[in-house]
Amino acid sequence: MTKAEGSKPAQSELKPDTKVTTGGRNPHAHHGYVNTPVYHASTLLYRTAEDYLAHNSRYSYGRRGTPTSEALETAIQELEGPACAAVALLPSGLAAISTALLSVLQSGDHVLMSDSAYGPARTFCDSVLRRCGVSTTYYDPLIGAGIETLMQPNTRAVYTETPGSLTFEMQDIPAIAEVAHRHGALALMDNTWAGPLYFKALEKGVDLSIQSGTKYIGGHSDLMLGTVSASQGAAQRLKDTVYTMGLCVGADDMNLGLRGLRTLAVRLRQHQQSGLTVARWLAQRPEVLKVLHPALPGAPGHDIWKRDFTGACGLFAIVLKPVPEKAVLAFLNALSLFGMGASWGGFESLAIPVDVKDCRSVTVFEPGGPAIRFHIGLEDVGDLIADLERGFATLAAAK
Ligand SMILES: *Cc1c(COP(=O)(O)O)cnc(C)c1O
DSSP states (O other): OOOOOGGOOGGGGGGHHHHHHHHHHHHHHGOOOOOOOOOOSSOOOOSHHHHHHHSSSSOOOOOOOOOOHHHHHHHHHHHHTTTOEEEEESSSSSHHHHHHHHHHHTTTOOOEEEEOHHHHHHHIIIIIHHHTOOEEEEEOOOOGGGGGGOOTTTTEEEEEEOTTTTTTTOOOHHHOOOOOOHHTTTEEOOOTTHHHHHHGGGGGGGEEEETTTTTTTTTOOOOOOEEEEOOOHHHHHHHHHHHHOOOOOOOHHHHHHHHHHHTTTHHHHHHHHHHHHHHHHHHHHHTTEEEOOOTTOOOOHHOOOOOOOOOSSSSSEEESSSSSSHHHHHHHHHHHBBBOSOOOOOSSSSEEOOOOOOOOOSSSSOSSOEEEEEEOSSOOHHHHHHHHHHHHHHHHHHH
């Protein structure tokens, strides 16, 4: 018997922290090295002409998968749990969104998309899908089971994002998925905010759960990656679509994704803790009207978060009491530890003004003052709060 093999627990019995560190690894298939090698690969050689004609090989071509891609897919699948039948890797989060939609829709179909969805997801519906003869209706993210009234005979997909990554509306995913299934449609979700560590999308009824791996899986602002996790019913069409479209991820980015995944649980805990500390501090400030952080008691959507989620990441927003725009910009420009950038999930803190004027069509976001979105990184939380204090002093001077 080899070391501890006989008593090794099944993956499904392991806790999330253990899954992210062990998932997809098989050191003794690689001379004992802890990490799966990075296969830079296109052509695959067969031993004989007979093998070639019989496709007698575990792998067939770089685009169709390597030990590196398999390791990352397996690790994510184990994290999602037994409801996940397959994982597809895509070159970006947006590619994951567009591919997931294409895998379930065809000409003549109808899709329902949350009005709070990531802006470029809307653009994909309004351009490529429209040209393909697929129509889109946007709906109020807070609609819940009321989505029933919007289902059409040709509705094949209901697309959700929870919380909305700019405005933090919490959607009732189990209720929406139930209605979708009853009408013969699939439920899609952008689960980038919580990821499978904090929201088990597939167990809650989602058929295709999308993540921008660029965010927390990467975790260091140095790669582009997207993932789609599929239920049994959605897996084959997803895999076929990815293959037919010729989509694959570069070996080094997959390796960075694997490296990021190993520390995902510990990083997310810190993002969550520091995020809540800063959110609570902001909630006490006289300049702040409200805090849009689903994990904060009393915040919009907190009840749904508490019912369905097991954690929160470091992304949330605040609404300031009304001040002139120049004071908001002075506040943001005064911050030295918060970068001015949109793509979050790295180790660094960010703060940007929330601007949704180009990505809303059936609801209005009028929170009562200017909104600012924060990503709380891994810096010392006391340093971050001191930076925000300086920002508020500059805001007061600029009013
Ligand atoms: C960033 C982001 C995306 C897009 O991901 P990319 O990897 O940048 O293409 C999609 N959805 C959400 C919620 C995001 O934050």
